[in-house]
Amino acid sequence: MAIVEISGLKKEFGEVPAVNGVDLSIRQGELLVILGPSGCGKTTLMRLIAGLEQPTEGQISIAGEDMTDRPPRARGVAMVFQSYALYPHMTVFKNIAFPLKAQGRFTKGEIEEKVRWAAGVLGIEKLLDRKPRQLSGGERQRVALCRAMVKEPSVLLLDEPLSNLDAKLRASARDELQRFQRRLGITTIFVTHDQIEAMGLGDRIAVMLAGQVRQIGTPEQIYHDSGDTFVATFLGSPGMNLLDRGDYTLGFRPEHFHPKRAQRDSNGEAEFSYRVSRVENLGADTLLYGTVDGASEEATVIARIPSTMNLPVDIGASNPFVVQSEHLRFFDKRTGKRTDPRPL
Amino acid sequence: MKVLRRAGVYFTVLPFCFFAAAPFLWMLITTFKQDRDLYRAQNNPFLFNDPPTLDNLRLLLFETNYLSFVRNSAVVGLLVVLITLAVALPAGYSLARLIGKWGERAGIGMFLVYLVPPTLLFIPMFRVVVALGLKDTIWSLVVVYPTISIPFATWLLMGFFKSIPPDLEEAAMVDGYSRLTAFFKVVLPLSISGIVAVIVFTFTLTLHEFIYALTFITSSTQRTLSVGVPIELVRGDVFYWQSLMAAAVLVAIPVGVVYSFFLNQLVAGLTMGAVRR
Amino acid sequence: MSPNPRFRYLTDRERVLGPLMLAPAVLYIIGLVGFPFLLSIAFSLSDVTVGDTSLDFVGLANFRSVIRTPEFRRGLVNTVFFTLAAQLIIIVLANILALALSQNFRGKWLARTLLILPWATPVALGTLGWLWLLDSKFSPFDWVLVQLALLGPDTLLGPSAHMNFLAREYLAMASVIGVQVWRLLPLATVILSAGLSSIDQELLDQAEVDGASFWRTLFQVKLPLIAPIMSISLLFSFVFIFTDLVVVFVLTRGGPVYYTMVLPVWAYFKGISGGSLAEGAAIALFLFPVLMAAAILILRTARRMEVA
Numbered sequence: 001m002a003i004v005e006i007s008g009l010k011k012e013f014g015e016v017p018a019v020n021g022v023d024l025s026i027r028q029g030e031l032l033v034i035l036g037p038s039g040c041g042k043t044t045l046m047r048l049i050a051g052l053e054q055p056t057e058g059q060i061s062i063a064g065e066d067m068t069d070r071p072p073r074a075r076g077v078a079m080v081f082q083s084y085a086l087y088p089h090m091t092v093f094k095n096i097a098f099p100l101k102a103q104g105r106f107t108k109g110e111i112e113e114k115v116r117w118a119a120g121v122l123g124i125e126k127l128l129d130r131k132p133r134q135l136s137g138g139e140r141q142r143v144a145l146c147r148a149m150v151k152e153p154s155v156l157l158l159d160e161p162l163s164n165l166d167a168k169l170r171a172s173a174r175d176e177l178q179r180f181q182r183r184l185g186i187t188t189i190f191v192t193h194d195q196i197e198a199m200g201l202g203d204r205i206a207v208m209l210a211g212q213v214r215q216i217g218t219p220e221q222i223y224h225d226s227g228d229t230f231v232a233t234f235l236g237s238p239g240m241n242l243l244d245r246g247d248y249t250l251g252f253r254p255e256h257f258h259p260k261r262a263q264r265d266s267n268g269e270a271e272f273s274y275r276v277s278r279v280e281n282l283g284a285d286t287l288l289y290g291t292v293d294g295a296s297e298e299a300t301v302i303a304r305i306p307s308t309m310n311l312p313v314d315i316g317a318s319n320p321f322v323v324q325s326e327h328l329r330f331f332d333k334r335t336g337k338r339t340d341p342r343p344l
Numbered sequence: 345m346k347v348l349r350r351a352g353v354y355f356t357v358l359p360f361c362f363f364a365a366a367p368f369l370w371m372l373i374t375t376f377k378q379d380r381d382l383y384r385a386q387n388n389p390f391l392f393n394d395p396p397t398l399d400n401l402r403l404l405l406f407e408t409n410y411l412s413f414v415r416n417s418a419v420v421g422l423l424v425v426l427i428t429l430a431v432a433l434p435a436g437y438s439l440a441r442l443i444g445k446w447g448e449r450a451g452i453g454m455f456l457v458y459l460v461p462p463t464l465l466f467i468p469m470f471r472v473v474v475a476l477g478l479k480d481t482i483w484s485l486v487v488v489y490p491t492i493s494i495p496f497a498t499w500l501l502m503g504f505f506k507s508i509p510p511d512l513e514e515a516a517m518v519d520g521y522s523r524l525t526a527f528f529k530v531v532l533p534l535s536i537s538g539i540v541a542v543i544v545f546t547f548t549l550t551l552h553e554f555i556y557a558l559t560f561i562t563s564s565t566q567r568t569l570s571v572g573v574p575i576e577l578v579r580g581d582v583f584y585w586q587s588l589m590a591a592a593v594l595v596a597i598p599v600g601v602v603y604s605f606f607l608n609q610l611v612a613g614l615t616m617g618a619v620r621r
Numbered sequence: 622m623s624p625n626p627r628f629r630y631l632t633d634r635e636r637v638l639g640p641l642m643l644a645p646a647v648l649y650i651i652g653l654v655g656f657p658f659l660l661s662i663a664f665s666l667s668d669v670t671v672g673d674t675s676l677d678f679v680g681l682a683n684f685r686s687v688i689r690t691p692e693f694r695r696g697l698v699n700t701v702f703f704t705l706a707a708q709l710i711i712i713v714l715a716n717i718l719a720l721a722l723s724q725n726f727r728g729k730w731l732a733r734t735l736l737i738l739p740w741a742t743p744v745a746l747g748t749l750g751w752l753w754l755l756d757s758k759f760s761p762f763d764w765v766l767v768q769l770a771l772l773g774p775d776t777l778l779g780p781s782a783h784m785n786f787l788a789r790e791y792l793a794m795a796s797v798i799g800v801q802v803w804r805l806l807p808l809a810t811v812i813l814s815a816g817l818s819s820i821d822q823e824l825l826d827q828a829e830v831d832g833a834s835f836w837r838t839l840f841q842v843k844l845p846l847i848a849p850i851m852s853i854s855l856l857f858s859f860v861f862i863f864t865d866l867v868v869v870f871v872l873t874r875g876g877p878v879y880y881t882m883v884l885p886v887w888a889y890f891k892g893i894s895g896g897s898l899a900e901g902a903a904i905a906l907f908l909f910p911v912l913m914a915a916a917i918l919i920l921r922t923a924r925r926m927e928v929a
Binding site (some may be wrong): 349350353354356357360361363364366367368370371374378382383385388389391430431432434435437438439441442443446450452454455456457458459460461462463464465466467468469472473487488490491494495498523524548551552554555559569570571573574583585588589591592595596597599600601603604607610611612615 | 622635638639640641642643645647649650653654657658661663664673674709714717718719721722724726732733735736737738739740741742743745746747749750751753754758759761763764782785795803806807811812814815818819846860863864865866867870884888889892893898900901902905906908909912913916920
């Protein structure tokens with residue numbers, strides 16, 4: 001059952017379309033990630049859903065009601081900004097109580113109860129009397145989430161909430177966030193430019209570029225069945241290798257690009273002559289950088305070899321490398337879209 | 345809903361504009377009124393019941409020392425602004441970057457000095473001016489006005505410089521500049537709005553200042569606008585009202601227009617200097 | 622042979638550079654503020670007059686004699702009262718105006734130019750304008766009130782066809798307060814506008830999503846966040862009004878009788894017009910303790926409200 005329905009949504013700032021025709025159906029209880037590079041329109045899209053911007057065209061409905069003309073407070077949404085936007089002059093308790101007070105229909109006792117309940121869910125009961133400036137990054141994030149959920153919104157909007165945390169904290173914060181979302185079952189829309197975050201968190205991912213959704217699907221779908229070259233190269237670290245083949249583009253992922261001797265079943269494979277120029281040993285994997293004979297000299301092709309695999313490779317010389325046929329991807333040269341397989 | 349809000353804004357702003365500017369409009373009308381029109385209580389003060397005349401303007405510009413007053417105020421203003429900038433810019437930078445712990449205290453101290461008013465100091469200050477041989481010249485003002493503007497300017501610029509990240513100067517120093525050169529080449533260009541704020545405040549100060557100008561200077565040709573106009577144009581019990589009004593309006597309009605151009609800079613300078621510390 | 626390295630890197634030696642850059646300001650202030658201030662105290666404790674320049678110590682005699690006069694007493698009360706009253710009005714009006722100006726609307730530039738005019742003209746000249754506006758015989762206000770049949774024989778505001786603003790005790794006081802508000806409102810508004818524009822937009826967006834109405838956002842988010850800058854604005858207007866001589870001097874000369882007298886004007890009358898420099902200095906010195914107390918109070922409150 002779709003809880004958020006977006007159709008034909010457009011938002012222009014002057015001449016520039018930040019959001020250029022977006023259709024989305026978000027299901028009850030799912031965690032949808034909107035992924036894309038800076039400037040792709042993902043934050044604008046989120047602000048449109050929240051009601052902070054008015055669309056130039058299109059419709060938004062939440063929980064079955066048309067919200068296109070409604071202000072943010074009538075939409076039943078909650079939002080967490082990248083900076084967390086905690087009111088610096090209020091205690092944590094007052095911050096969390098703020099949206100409840102704004103609704104005006106709870107007594108002081110009810111508000112107190114709800115705030116304590118929400119604080120309990122996020123484990124921040126001890127912080128209720130502190131001010132934001134006394135909190136760490138992780139604590140602030142929890143307060144922001146607490147404030148968002150205390151009004152039991154239909155939709156929770158998160159705008160890059162993990163970017164302000166340092167790298168180590170990010171992984172555990174991601175874990176906490178997902179468990180929090182599963183436990184409460186709130187429909188959540190999460191915006192990010194970090195594809196690892198997206199893959200780790202999302203039930204589904206919508207990949208955006210230049211104001212449009214290029215592909216929407218589960219992490220597996222968009223990774224293994226990328227709909228076009230943009231999605232294919234954006235996802236994966238490093239992204240898919242692309243080779244110009246005259247009238248089409250051939251693609252394969254670095255982890256599927258192995259030395260010939262490590263073959264297991266020759267269920268059809270493509271062979272390449274790979275000249276390695278550089279090796280990066282990352283511990284669990286090794287990355288090889290090089291070029292493929294027969295393709296343009298500028299196209300760097302990357303191979304990812306797990307450390308478990310034996311790797312006698314001559315740097316500088318040509319080595320035979322293969323990709324299994326099922327891992328080959330074909331894209332139309334002009335549009336970049338995925339096409340059916342061709343004979344090589 | 346948006347229409348209602350827009351209307352609310354106009355509804356609020358218009359009375360204020362009226363309160364602020366209507367006196368000037370009326371002063372402008374009065375400037376051109378003939379005596380016999382002005383000095384009849386039954387006459388509508390907002391209309392020309394007798395044809396308008398340029399006589400009052402003529403009187404102001406050619407039969408008084410008004411133009412000297414304007415010149416004096418301009419010269420004093422310019423020189424005081426220059427002196428203030430020359431002294432307060434390095435002082436503000438020093439307090440922001442180089443003095444450390446008690447830099448903040450010294451900054452507050454600066455601000456408190458600003459609070460020692462001319463009305464307290466004018467009597468002994470007069471003695472100082474006489475001792476320096478500057479009595480009855482505009483130089484007395486050029487020397488004394490910075491005592492009011494420097495503390496405030498230093499405080500504002502200190503706050504301003506503090507809000508600029510030190511990385512930029514440090515990068516310049518690594519690139520081969522000395523700290524002083526880095527100040528000139530990197531920090532100053534970034535401080536335009538702070539400097540604008542200082543210029544506007546200092547100039548306003550010299551334009552408005554009354555008590556020192558009244559006490560130190562007695563010859564009419566040496567007077568500044570602020571004191572010269574009331575003294576010159578009130579001879580005994582006779583007020584040359586139309587010319588007085590003209591004097592006020594002639595200053596207000598150009599200065600007001602210039603200020604409004606720099607208003608954005610002024611606000612930005614204040615924000616950086618006084619708000620974000 | 623390169624010059625002595627100690628001098629070459631002088632402009633890098635922060636221990637030297639710091640005080641060096643600060644020195645002109647400090648010297649200026651010590652010389653031209655500190656010294657006269659001490660001199661002021663010396664005068665107040667002596668018998669110096671314009672004629673007799675010798676400084677003979679008389680202890681607190683001057684202070685005792687000036688306190689006795691009714692002009693002084695009224696002056697002290699008025700100085701405080703005018704300041705507080707004008708201050709209160711200014712802070713309320715400036716907030717309203719700054720909030721209205723934070724919106725974008727057509728003609729905003731014109732509005733801002735008009736609003737800044739009272740600050741653009743020298744205080745003395747603007748006050749002269751008001752002097753004529755409030756004139757006892759030819760005031761336009763009188764004329765308008767007469768036209769509206771509120772003034773004149775058999776009307777609400779009395780048999781006379783003139784309000785005589787500056788010759789009636791309470792109207793004169795109100796006029797002084799009014800002119801102070803008129804000339805200082807632009808500055809206060811500019812300062813508050815600076816404060817408002819520095820509020821993080823994300824906080825306001827968050828408040829909108831949190832469901833706060835216009836009034837709730839105003840009172841629970843915006844005003845608390847500009848409280849520090851508001852106290853700076855308060856301090857400025859306090860100082861400007863408390864120590865002001867011009868408005869009263871030009872508008873009423875302290876009249877009618879001495880009902881609008883303020884300490885700065887009284888100090889001038891006694892010290893310069895009257896020739897008794899010592900008494901003038903003594904009167905002026907009364908301003909100092911209140912000023913310092915107010916300044917420290919306001920700065921401390923601002924400190925406590927720092928939210929960053």
